Amino acid sequence: MKAIELPKAYDPKDFEDRIYAMWKSGGYFAPRMDAAAEGSAAPAGSVSTSASPAAASSGESAVRQDPFVIVIPPPNVTGVLHMGHGLNNSLQDVLIRYWRMKGRPTLWVPGTDHAGIATQNVVERRLKEKGLGRHDLGREKFIEETWKVKEEHHAIISKQLEKIGSSCDWSRERFTMDEGCSRAVREVFVGLYERDLMYKGEYLVNWCPSCGTALADDEVDHEERMGGLWEIRYPLSGGGGHLTVATTRPETMFGDTAVAVHPEDDRYKSYIGRKVKLPLTDREIPVIADAYVDREFGTGCLKITPAHDPNDFEIGNRHHLERINVLTDDGRMNGSAPEFVQGLPAKEARKKTVEKLEAEGFLASHKEHSHQVGHCYRCNTVVEPYLSTQWFVRMKPLADKALAAWQAGELQFFPKKWENTYRHWLENIRDWCVSRQIWWGHQIPAWTCKNCGALHVLREDPEVCPKCGSSELERDPDVLDTWFSSWLWPFSTIGWPDVLDSNGKPKPGSDLAKFYPTAALVTGYDIIFFWVARMIMAGLEFMGDVPFRDIYITGLVRDKQGRKMSKSLGNGIDPLDVVNTYGADAMKFTLAYLSAQGEDIPMDMETSKLGSKFANKIWNATRFILMNLEGRNLADPADAERRIADRWILHRLNEAVKAVDAAMAAYRFDDMAHAVYEYFWNDYCDWYVECAKLGLYGEDDAEKDRTATMLIYVLEESLKLLHPFLPFITEEIWGKINPNREPLIVAPYPEADAARENPAAEASFGVLKELVTAVRTMRSEFTIPPSKDVKVRVEITGEAGDALAGTEEIAAMLVKSDDFAVAAEGESFEGSLAAVGRGFTAHVFIKNLIDIEAAADRFRKSIQKAAGLIEGKKKKLSNENFVSRAPEDIIAKEKESLAEMEDALERSAAYLAALES
RNA sequence: GGGUGGGUAGCUCAGUUGGUUAGAGCGUCGGUUUUACACGCCGGAUGUCCUGGGUUCGAGUCCCAGUCCGCCCACCA
Numbered sequence: 001m002k003a004i005e006l007p008k009a010y011d012p013k014d015f016e017d018r019i020y021a022m023w024k025s026g027g028y029f030a031p032r033m034d035a036a037a038e039g040s041a042a043p044a045g046s047v048s049t050s051a052s053p054a055a056a057s058s059g060e061s062a063v064r065q066d067p068f069v070i071v072i073p074p075p076n077v078t079g080v081l082h083m084g085h086g087l088n089n090s091l092q093d094v095l096i097r098y099w100r101m102k103g104r105p106t107l108w109v110p111g112t113d114h115a116g117i118a119t120q121n122v123v124e125r126r127l128k129e130k131g132l133g134r135h136d137l138g139r140e141k142f143i144e145e146t147w148k149v150k151e152e153h154h155a156i157i158s159k160q161l162e163k164i165g166s167s168c169d170w171s172r173e174r175f176t177m178d179e180g181c182s183r184a185v186r187e188v189f190v191g192l193y194e195r196d197l198m199y200k201g202e203y204l205v206n207w208c209p210s211c212g213t214a215l216a217d218d219e220v221d222h223e224e225r226m227g228g229l230w231e232i233r234y235p236l237s238g239g240g241g242h243l244t245v246a247t248t249r250p251e252t253m254f255g256d257t258a259v260a261v262h263p264e265d266d267r268y269k270s271y272i273g274r275k276v277k278l279p280l281t282d283r284e285i286p287v288i289a290d291a292y293v294d295r296e297f298g299t300g301c302l303k304i305t306p307a308h309d310p311n312d313f314e315i316g317n318r319h320h321l322e323r324i325n326v327l328t329d330d331g332r333m334n335g336s337a338p339e340f341v342q343g344l345p346a347k348e349a350r351k352k353t354v355e356k357l358e359a360e361g362f363l364a365s366h367k368e369h370s371h372q373v374g375h376c377y378r379c380n381t382v383v384e385p386y387l388s389t390q391w392f393v394r395m396k397p398l399a400d401k402a403l404a405a406w407q408a409g410e411l412q413f414f415p416k417k418w419e420n421t422y423r424h425w426l427e428n429i430r431d432w433c434v435s436r437q438i439w440w441g442h443q444i445p446a447w448t449c450k451n452c453g454a455l456h457v458l459r460e461d462p463e464v465c466p467k468c469g470s471s472e473l474e475r476d477p478d479v480l481d482t483w484f485s486s487w488l489w490p491f492s493t494i495g496w497p498d499v500l501d502s503n504g505k506p507k508p509g510s511d512l513a514k515f516y517p518t519a520a521l522v523t524g525y526d527i528i529f530f531w532v533a534r535m536i537m538a539g540l541e542f543m544g545d546v547p548f549r550d551i552y553i554t555g556l557v558r559d560k561q562g563r564k565m566s567k568s569l570g571n572g573i574d575p576l577d578v579v580n581t582y583g584a585d586a587m588k589f590t591l592a593y594l595s596a597q598g599e600d601i602p603m604d605m606e607t608s609k610l611g612s613k614f615a616n617k618i619w620n621a622t623r624f625i626l627m628n629l630e631g632r633n634l635a636d637p638a639d640a641e642r643r644i645a646d647r648w649i650l651h652r653l654n655e656a657v658k659a660v661d662a663a664m665a666a667y668r669f670d671d672m673a674h675a676v677y678e679y680f681w682n683d684y685c686d687w688y689v690e691c692a693k694l695g696l697y698g699e700d701d702a703e704k705d706r707t708a709t710m711l712i713y714v715l716e717e718s719l720k721l722l723h724p725f726l727p728f729i730t731e732e733i734w735g736k737i738n739p740n741r742e743p744l745i746v747a748p749y750p751e752a753d754a755a756r757e758n759p760a761a762e763a764s765f766g767v768l769k770e771l772v773t774a775v776r777t778m779r780s781e782f783t784i785p786p787s788k789d790v791k792v793r794v795e796i797t798g799e800a801g802d803a804l805a806g807t808e809e810i811a812a813m814l815v816k817s818d819d820f821a822v823a824a825e826g827e828s829f830e831g832s833l834a835a836v837g838r839g840f841t842a843h844v845f846i847k848n849l850i851d852i853e854a855a856a857d858r859f860r861k862s863i864q865k866a867a868g869l870i871e872g873k874k875k876k877l878s879n880e881n882f883v884s885r886a887p888e889d890i891i892a893k894e895k896e897s898l899a900e901m902e903d904a905l906e907r908s909a910a911y912l913a914a915l916e917s
Numbered sequence: 918g919g920g921u922g923g924g925u926a927g928c929u930c931a932g933u934u935g936g937u938u939a940g941a942g943c944g945u946c947g948g949u950u951u952u953a954c955a956c957g958c959c960g961g962a963u964g965u966c967c968u969g970g971g972u973u974c975g976a977g978u979c980c981c982a983g984u985c986c987g988c989c990c991a992c993c994a
Contacts, residue, residue, distance in 0.1 A: 424920065607929095787949085885974045886936080
């Protein structure tokens with residue numbers, strides 16, 4: 001056959017886009033079920049491997065037929081993909097491609113998230129640049145604008161996912177605010193309401209005055225800040241002194257409705273039940289007793305402001321105190337505060353209040369004080385505890401189910417350590433505030449009748465009040481927390497609730513019936529609470545089953561200093577830059593290689609060189625093989641004679657397959673990547689291809705054909721093995737070798753194969769490697785130029801003879817020797833230096849080329865080292881305790897290794913003596 | 918305060934149930950431009966496995982104590 005040309009340089013830009021387009025248009029991303037339904041044929045095997053014995057003998061391992069499904073963690077349409085997405089989607093793609101090749105119907109559902117507050121903020125920021133606010137546009141127009149932003153980012157995100165090679169089924173793409181997902185949200189909201197798991201209540205929520213909305217507890221970031229701690233005197237009504245309270249927020253004192261002391265606090269016991277006068281006002285408030293008060297802290301007197309502090313809110317409930325809100329929803333003092341601060345932002349009001357307290361003699365002290373302050377996780381504004389009416393999901397019943405499912409083993413976390421995090425959160429669950437006072441999102445399906453006051457939560461928009469018939473209905477203006485659609489994602493994306501039959505079961509043949517529950521979730525640990533746990537709750541509540549069985553938690557991609565990548569630090573790297581510089585394969589392989597047990601991954605641009613070098617190696621090894629095909633008649637590899645190197649490399653290949661399978665079962669991406677890397681580079685390239693040069697460069701045409709046949713056969717098996725980790729380059733090469741077959745993406749993955757297992761070949765080849773390395777080391781140490789041929793005689797001193805039989809030519813080539821042979825009986829080794837190995841001594845005739853004293857020195861050193869080791873071993877073996885208590889096989893091993901060492905030492909010593917004489 | 922992860926080569930990290938002389942990538946040193954690859958090839962060097970104790974015939978691995986980093990959750994006015 002003709003030589004196949006491969007461009008000299010590996011340049012992923014030449015083919016990555018073309019390959020992706022081929023996969024996409026060929027429909028290879030859709031689950032095989034779809035193809036079967038359309039009657040397309042099963043893929044043919046590779047031409048050169050079509051009669052491979054491997055295919056037939058995979059025997060024992062049962063082939064899985066259940067679908068392998070992943071639903072993508074939907075990226076936010078607030079921006080574009082960052083390196084975290086790069087990692088996440090690269091790993092998902094590895095899983096998907098592996099199982100696709102394994103023959104399971106495989107589906108990866110792509111999609112994006114509307115990201116409520118975050119996206120709204122993006123739009124508001126843009127408006128602000130034009131000097132506008134959202135109210136200038138009005139709700140409808142504003143949402144229109146937001147959709148534009150969504151479309152803009154969605155286009156970029158989709159493009160990026162394609163660029164990094166994600167093999168997701170674009171025909172099934174979803175968005176959290178598309179019609180289907182919106183119906184799911186509505187159904188769930190109403191369903192929860194009907195089950196009394198959704199309620200409306202007045203509650204102290206985390207209020208972001210900048211976003212103008214409530215936030216869930218999880219959406220508040222706490223940061224250490226310096227602030228003040230003021231002590232204020234509250235005069236006792238009717239005279240007789242005062243109580244001094246401490247506060248970090250003096251301006252909220254106008255909302256105080258009590259002063260609390262500890263019931264057992266002797267200092268204050270007598271005051272309980274009396275009243276104090278609230279400074280700067282005319283109000284009197286009671287002194288109450290509550291065990292919450294810490295006697296040690298501050299003065300032991302606590303002012304109670306139920307409307308502005310979560311703990312005070314609880315205390316207020318216990319003592320039925322009035323809640324007086326003194327702030328507006330944009331963080332200013334409202335009408336409940338005295339006139340002199342009304343309308344001022346809280347911070348300024350604080351200053352004024354303190355000044356006035358001081359002027360009027362109420363201020364006892366002031367000092368600096370460091371404490372935690374809550375900030376909005378979207379805009380970083382200081383969050384206010386704020387009294388308002390919100391919608392809540394009653395989480396306890398849902399959390400209990402989620403815990404039970406985990407305890408029953410229906411879910412597995414990888415790595416396992418995250419299970420504690422999951423459990424802990426569920427055990428301490430709080431109700432979830434789901435209403436948000438913004439415009440972008442799913443509007444709450446609740447209406448209040450202005451006429452009769454009835455509240456209606458409905459699946460369909462009502463025309464008139466179902467209770468009184470009035471058309472004066474007002475819809476709740478709020479929208480739902482963005483996670484309220486995300487937590488339905490594993491089933492809303494595949495048809496729920498539209499494909500349910502009248503019994504609430506998925507219709508047979510629907511995606512929901514086929515693909516739920518999904519197989520795996522791949523996500524970061526930062527959203528175990530936000531998302532993972534809630535999806536499990538929703539799945540159990542509405543589908544009666546967990547949404548996925550395996551949860552792989554990735555690490556975070558960090559910079560080289562270990563810092564989170566962030567916009568503000570400017571230390572992020574763009575996955576597209578990586579792809580443009582090194583290619584998608586390089587990025588994917590590098591990330592997998594570095595994904596140790598979900599540990600964080602420190603990386604910069606250079607890091608991806610690792611994968612890039614590997615891809616380059618694959619490219620060049622292939623190029624070498626393909627350029628040697630000229631004039632060759634390739635046979636069926638099943639019929640080709642197997643030499644020692646062939647048996648060995650097939651054994652190594654099989655070991656790599658086994659390693660990948662094992663690592664895959666444990667979601668050890670680093671182990672998978674290491675296994676294929678070592679196999680291909682260290683075994684296939686460094687040894688197998690090097691050995692093959694003997695056959696390729698010889699005179700014997702039949703041997704050339706045989707060598708080429710085996711080379712390309714093993715290469716193709718290797719391409720299959722490598723494909724999930726470097727899909728583009730392997731597909732490109734696969735197509736070059738034979739353009740007239742099904743693409744590699746759907747080729748059968750190599751199965752562990754007992755017929756390839758060959759420990760004997762492994763052992764034999766190991767001896768050859770040891771021999772070659774020993775001679776090379778000697779050459780290197782005595783700086784014999786690589787181009788210089790040397791004479792070598794191998795003295796067989798043990799069992800190495802059988803192993804080395806028939807390998808002389810290969811060995812001669814690999815050590816660069818023009819006169820290489822196993823030593824004859826009684827042959828003289830005059831003029832040589834010896835390399836001592838297990839079962840052999842290689843005599844290298846270079847004495848005339850080197851410094852004898854240096855050589856002797858080398859021997860003395862190695863003998864000294866060996867003697868030390870032997871001494872240690874002897875000591876161990878003569879230890880009564882060891883011999884009597886250690887297992888027999890360990891003792892046997894030790895004895896064997898001692899014998900080997902002693903043998904080698906003896907030979908070295910004899911050689912040294914000869915050298916010195 | 919409650920959890921939780923970690924300290925192994927110059928750097929970043931592997932090291933599965935305790936068992937030969939502790940590994941990888943990068944870096945480093947020496948040699949090499951041999952017609953696949955200098956993003957290569959060949960060879961070398963480098964470790965109080967945080968500290969101290971314990972269990973064991975045997976500890977990087979198990980136990981205890983200490984120490985130093987990190988993360989998550991909660992939070993006192």
